[in-house]
Amino acid sequence: MKSWLTTTDHKRIGLLYFFTAFAFFLIGGIEALVIRAQLAQPNGHLVTAETYNQLFTMHGTTMVFLALMPLSASFFNYIVPLQIGARDVAFPRLNAFSYWVFLLGGLFLNASWFVGPLFHAGVLNVAPDGGWFGYANLTERQFSPGPNIDFWLLGLQILGISSLAAGFNFIVTILNLRAPGMRMMRVPAFTWMTLVTQFLVITAFPVITVALAFLMFDRFFGTHFYVSQAGATPILWQHLFWLFGHPEVYILILPAMGIVSEVLPTFARKPLFGYTVVVYSGILIGFMGWGVWSHHMFSVGLGPIADSVFSATTMLIAVPTGVKIFNWIATLWGGDIRGTTALHFAVGFIAMFIIGGLSGVTHASPPADLQQTDTYYVVAHIHYVLFGGTIMGLFAGIYYWWPKMTGRLLSEALGKWHFWLQFVGMNLAFFPMHLIGLLGMPRRIYTYSPELGVSDLNLLSTIGAFLIALSILVFVVNIVRTRRRGQRAGNDPWGGATLEWSISSPPPVYNFSVIPTVANRLPRWKTEHHEPMRDPPGTPPAPIHVPGGSWWPMLAALGLPILALAPLTHTLWIAFVGVAVLLAGIYLWAFEPFDV
Amino acid sequence: MTTHGTHTSLGLDSRKMAFWAFIGSECLLFTSLISTYLVYKGRSVVGPYPHEILNIPFTSVSTFDLLMSSLMMVLALAAVQRGDMKWGKIWLFCTALLGLVFLGGQVIEFTEFVHKGLTLQTNLFGCTFFVLTGTHGAHVTVGVLWLLTLWVRALQGKLTSANAMTVEITGLYWHFVDVVWIVIFTVVYLIQ
Amino acid sequence: MNEHSHPAAGVYLRVAAVLVILTVLEVGVFYVPAFHPVLVPVLLVLSAVKFTLVVMFYMHLKADSRVFTFLFGAPLLLAAVVMVALLFLLLGALTLRGAAGAG
Amino acid sequence: MRKRFWVLTAALAGSGCGGPFPQSALHPHSDFARASDVLFTDIFWWAAAVFVVVEALLVVALIRFRHREGRPAPTPTHGHTLMEIAWTLAPAVILVFVAVPTVRTIFATAGGAPADAVKVQVIGHQWWWEFKYPDLALTTANEMHVPVGKPVRVAITSADVIHSFWVPPLGGKRDAIPGQTNYIAFQADSEGDYSGQCAEFCGASHANMRLRVVVESDSEFGRWATVQLAGPAAPTPRTAAERGKAVFARSACIGCHTIQGVSPGVIGPNLTHVGGRTTIASGLFPNDSAHLARWIADAPSLKPGALMTRMQPPLTDADIAALVAYLQSLK
Ligand code: HEA
Ligand code: HEA
Numbered sequence A: 001m002k003s004w005l006t007t008t009d010h011k012r013i014g015l016l017y018f019f020t021a022f023a024f025f026l027i028g029g030i031e032a033l034v035i036r037a038q039l040a041q042p043n044g045h046l047v048t049a050e051t052y053n054q055l056f057t058m059h060g061t062t063m064v065f066l067a068l069m070p071l072s073a074s075f076f077n078y079i080v081p082l083q084i085g086a087r088d089v090a091f092p093r094l095n096a097f098s099y100w101v102f103l104l105g106g107l108f109l110n111a112s113w114f115v116g117p118l119f120h121a122g123v124l125n126v127a128p129d130g131g132w133f134g135y136a137n138l139t140e141r142q143f144s145p146g147p148n149i150d151f152w153l154l155g156l157q158i159l160g161i162s163s164l165a166a167g168f169n170f171i172v173t174i175l176n177l178r179a180p181g182m183r184m185m186r187v188p189a190f191t192w193m194t195l196v197t198q199f200l201v202i203t204a205f206p207v208i209t210v211a212l213a214f215l216m217f218d219r220f221f222g223t224h225f226y227v228s229q230a231g232a233t234p235i236l237w238q239h240l241f242w243l244f245g246h247p248e249v250y251i252l253i254l255p256a257m258g259i260v261s262e263v264l265p266t267f268a269r270k271p272l273f274g275y276t277v278v279v280y281s282g283i284l285i286g287f288m289g290w291g292v293w294s295h296h297m298f299s300v301g302l303g304p305i306a307d308s309v310f311s312a313t314t315m316l317i318a319v320p321t322g323v324k325i326f327n328w329i330a331t332l333w334g335g336d337i338r339g340t341t342a343l344h345f346a347v348g349f350i351a352m353f354i355i356g357g358l359s360g361v362t363h364a365s366p367p368a369d370l371q372q373t374d375t376y377y378v379v380a381h382i383h384y385v386l387f388g389g390t391i392m393g394l395f396a397g398i399y400y401w402w403p404k405m406t407g408r409l410l411s412e413a414l415g416k417w418h419f420w421l422q423f424v425g426m427n428l429a430f431f432p433m434h435l436i437g438l439l440g441m442p443r444r445i446y447t448y449s450p451e452l453g454v455s456d457l458n459l460l461s462t463i464g465a466f467l468i469a470l471s472i473l474v475f476v477v478n479i480v481r482t483r484r485r486g487q488r489a490g491n492d493p494w495g496g497a498t499l500e501w502s503i504s505s506p507p508p509v510y511n512f513s514v515i516p517t518v519a520n521r522l523p524r525w526k527t528e529h530h531e532p533m534r535d536p537p538g539t540p541p542a543p544i545h546v547p548g549g550s551w552w553p554m555l556a557a558l559g560l561p562i563l564a565l566a567p568l569t570h571t572l573w574i575a576f577v578g579v580a581v582l583l584a585g586i587y588l589w590a591f592e593p594f595d596v
Numbered sequence B: 001m002t003t004h005g006t007h008t009s010l011g012l013d014s015r016k017m018a019f020w021a022f023i024g025s026e027c028l029l030f031t032s033l034i035s036t037y038l039v040y041k042g043r044s045v046v047g048p049y050p051h052e053i054l055n056i057p058f059t060s061v062s063t064f065d066l067l068m069s070s071l072m073m074v075l076a077l078a079a080v081q082r083g084d085m086k087w088g089k090i091w092l093f094c095t096a097l098l099g100l101v102f103l104g105g106q107v108i109e110f111t112e113f114v115h116k117g118l119t120l121q122t123n124l125f126g127c128t129f130f131v132l133t134g135t136h137g138a139h140v141t142v143g144v145l146w147l148l149t150l151w152v153r154a155l156q157g158k159l160t161s162a163n164a165m166t167v168e169i170t171g172l173y174w175h176f177v178d179v180v181w182i183v184i185f186t187v188v189y190l191i192q
Numbered sequence C: 001m002n003e004h005s006h007p008a009a010g011v012y013l014r015v016a017a018v019l020v021i022l023t024v025l026e027v028g029v030f031y032v033p034a035f036h037p038v039l040v041p042v043l044l045v046l047s048a049v050k051f052t053l054v055v056m057f058y059m060h061l062k063a064d065s066r067v068f069t070f071l072f073g074a075p076l077l078l079a080a081v082v083m084v085a086l087l088f089l090l091l092g093a094l095t096l097r098g099a100a101g102a103g
Numbered sequence D: 001m002r003k004r005f006w007v008l009t010a011a012l013a014g015s016g017c018g019g020p021f022p023q024s025a026l027h028p029h030s031d032f033a034r035a036s037d038v039l040f041t042d043i044f045w046w047a048a049a050v051f052v053v054v055e056a057l058l059v060v061a062l063i064r065f066r067h068r069e070g071r072p073a074p075t076p077t078h079g080h081t082l083m084e085i086a087w088t089l090a091p092a093v094i095l096v097f098v099a100v101p102t103v104r105t106i107f108a109t110a111g112g113a114p115a116d117a118v119k120v121q122v123i124g125h126q127w128w129w130e131f132k133y134p135d136l137a138l139t140t141a142n143e144m145h146v147p148v149g150k151p152v153r154v155a156i157t158s159a160d161v162i163h164s165f166w167v168p169p170l171g172g173k174r175d176a177i178p179g180q181t182n183y184i185a186f187q188a189d190s191e192g193d194y195s196g197q198c199a200e201f202c203g204a205s206h207a208n209m210r211l212r213v214v215v216e217s218d219s220e221f222g223r224w225a226t227v228q229l230a231g232p233a234a235p236t237p238r239t240a241a242e243r244g245k246a247v248f249a250r251s252a253c254i255g256c257h258t259i260q261g262v263s264p265g266v267i268g269p270n271l272t273h274v275g276g277r278t279t280i281a282s283g284l285f286p287n288d289s290a291h292l293a294r295w296i297a298d299a300p301s302l303k304p305g306a307l308m309t310r311m312q313p314p315l316t317d318a319d320i321a322a323l324v325a326y327l328q329s330l331k
């Protein structure tokens, strides 16, 4: 127990990330199920308007910040150091800090469901309710007097710190801890996409930090950053939010694209087609992702010139994305494709992401988007890219790397059930939403009139959502079953080309008994140019020093939610406690002897 | 935290690299703040307005002070790298002291503004000005704490030329805070 | 590690002198009415020079690894572009609104 | 299969005249809506083509190259420059065909309108719509009337938070933003009663912030305007309506509602001609006695968060009945 709390081992932290994020995914999913149950019929009254608003806000926020990002992070943690032949990440304790901040931030946000009575309100009353992009000025104290928005903005502020810390850590890890011979153009595609993602993180998060800080000042100290009566404009929030928000969606998709780029070659037994192009297009997507944010604001009235410019830049992103897709198909082409569950999910990713991408292109055309924005058509788009894309990709990664992470193979039979249920379920749940939106149903409404003529489609969608839930249950059964009865994995159940497969599953604490020297991009494969490398010996030739654990990252992390309690409860002294804890953690951490 | 200090793929110090990435990230933080200041410039519906209140001579002195602290900082680093801990200590202390002087100046400035009727809540100028310069001030505060920590460690004899990298990184932070001020001084104070 | 590439104290002092002179110039320009038409560009250039001097010499970017230049320079460039874009979008939206819609 | 379903339903929506899908964006009834629709259809077919081609390639690859015993190990191809160029250029070219009409339509639908257009000012409130006709000097709420076949320019703003004005059959939405005015322009091409809805999340009753646009002939529009311009109907002496007027005048109503010559409130909708509307509470309920009575007694129970609070002290049933009679008399 203690060893898990103080761990600085990237593999353990990876597992902690996985199970925590998966729990949040279930919570976000349950929120979605309640949403779907409410909307199964017109004039539904399962939940009140106020509860519904909290549900979709927390659903979006949870899925984005507490489920998908940290699920990706669990692979960054577990896999990246293994893929580059490192003993750990560059800053193991900072890594632990990131995890604890994430956990505490997530708990802080979700605590809002239950702590209503402390704020003289009921349970299920004070959770955030301004939508996941929390548009000002609805979020100002004047229009949202309760603590709901406070929970949201403080929680996001905490989570941002976690992501930023991880961002610096992984950039340095990938740039600086590669095994000898592993030049940048030999780095596996997943690690490459991780690197691009982290650059997006460290540049995008400061912007939302500032946006949230303004909101915080407005709510707690009476400033007027988003108050039009004072001469300001609430549109500033939208710019700052989407300056962050659009890079954020690529933060969510790029890791999944990286996973797919690993899974396809392994199961087609063919190198990734156009590796260099795939890597560069990933970089390009990340880069271009910075120039398109106003496509979320076509209805704001930015003027025809701005609309045209942002429309064009947005459409351009289809080019590098398409390039990736074509290269993936070309990877399969001429291969010897083994239909494992991981491959199913990777192919599912491609098939579904195309739909989401193409609806994205219809959004990118402002006059068309004016009929689509803020309707279920957008909800369809986001779930095709986020669920059809990211979640599918992450499941591909889970089935692919689970044996590495636990030493046991997930059941393929259950895996196929999981995949097909999820595939059918998601299309049933999200495809009708295109039509629902075009037929005039706005998003974020807790009820709709039967006159709209979308009741049947909504029912269909709800049925699909419950099918997805069923598929997730199958997955849960699969991991529980695998714990005891799963087939042993050995070092390399799939015949992978990259370094993580050269060591035992799960790997020893020190990862590599001898740090491998890398001579090419596919070290463990035989190609026309080279023979496979020799895997490191099972036991290290000399004892390897492994750093012990540390309590201080957790202590420092604890300072943050305490600090956040101060504004939430309007109590100054708590702020001093928070700062004291934070500083204590940092000082103890900085002066603790810790050698790697 | 000397992680893999000896063997890195780029032959660069990991902490220093992380710090440069951090500074890159901070660029976007300050850009967001400065952009907001600029966007809202001249949009306050009530006074006081910048030209009525900003004290250029006073702030010029603060700017000079911060520039000099940067000089002290590089001198401190050079001394530590030479192994000259005597001067290392002196320069470190001077850097921190000048940082404190800057903060003192900011306290005086803020108090004066409040007396003249400009608070956080008064108008958009107040909001954007105090939050921007306040964020910078918070960075200076962290820097001063950090410098003083190093100075105390040096007094205890625990900071030696072996820790030159620590001092160098502190310096990176300190100079960055200085260049941010260079921009703020121009954009907020001189371009009214 | 790379002490040799670090400039000596003399260089630091000279840079400091230039920084001070530039600051004096900035404030001077601010007070000379003749400069008012070109105040903004002049000030921007002067402060950019100061910025560059500190980064190049005090932060040793001039002599240090290109990796650091990239880690700092890329976000800085991005930041600059973002700032310009924001100014266009928001100032345009706030002041030209009437004109845009009146047609 | 999925696509066929789409096309089928889209066709369904297109053929049924307004009927089953009153808020459909696929069934345009103005030049603005038609421009968006034409563009969308155009992009949709491009997207459909890309979809079919790419998914087909994927499926063919999966079937042709699935694992079979005895298949020789694949040759390790690493890439192909010409192909890379080809599949970079092909999407780029398609996008040109999407981007050019897009930009053209953006400028064509930028909200410009001839000087003689009917001008309507739309003000979003939590959670109802206020409509002002500056040229006609009249104010109404929740039901907007415009003449058919005439250019209409709508100026949109908000009194509190951000809303979005959206009547799909007449065209795309524009946000109602406090401190800013946005414009759309359209020319309705057939008479009818179109429904719309606030499309930007604006708090508790965002779902209940609906509206209607009545597109009518020029003469009917003129008649409507004349009625709106007149003062409120005077209730017949010694009827419930007259008692209602008295109740209104001594209750909190006057603080929030305007009835010309009776009360000046501006927090809620103008009630001068409320009896002439077909719905109340921004398109939520039919304007009948039962709903009016329940609304007056306890609006928030019908519409979560409604800023028309329960009257304190509560009105008696008789008072409410009188108020209903009065409001219904205000045709
Ligand atoms: C994983 C996350 C993710 C990804 C990858 C994307 C990808 C894209 N998105 Fe999406 N988007 C979101 C998540 C994502 N989006 C979310 C969460 C929102 C809503 C936020 C909210 O309001 O709550 C949103 C909203 C959103 C909007 C605003 C809609 C509105 O509110 O009105 C727009 C508008 O342009 C848009 C466009 C695009 C485009 C053009 C892409 C492109 O990157 C897609 C590119 C891919 C393809 C095009 C398919 C593959 C390409 C080919 C096969 C080549 C050939 C193709 C052509 C020639 C067209 N998205
Ligand atoms: C980031 C990823 C992500 C993911 C994965 C999902 C997944 C799902 N989403 Fe989500 N959604 C968003 C991101 C995401 N969503 C965002 C950003 C918004 C916008 C929010 C806003 O407007 O602010 C949104 C909004 C949104 C809406 C619109 C709400 C509205 O506008 O009013 C709807 C409506 O149907 C919806 C539905 C679903 C469904 C049915 C799923 C399903 O796929 C969920 C599947 C998961 C499960 C079903 C969990 C399984 C649970 C069990 C099996 C129970 C077992 C229990 C135990 C073991 C204890 N989502």
Ligand code: CUA
Pocket (backbone or CB within 6 Å): D124, D125, D126, D127, D162, D163, D164, D198, D199, D200, D201, D202, D203, D205, D206, D207, D209
């Ligand atoms: Cu008004 Cu939503």
Ligand SMILES: [Cu+2]
Pocket (backbone or CB within 6 Å): A245, A246, A249, A292, A293, A295, A296
């Ligand atoms: Cu986007």
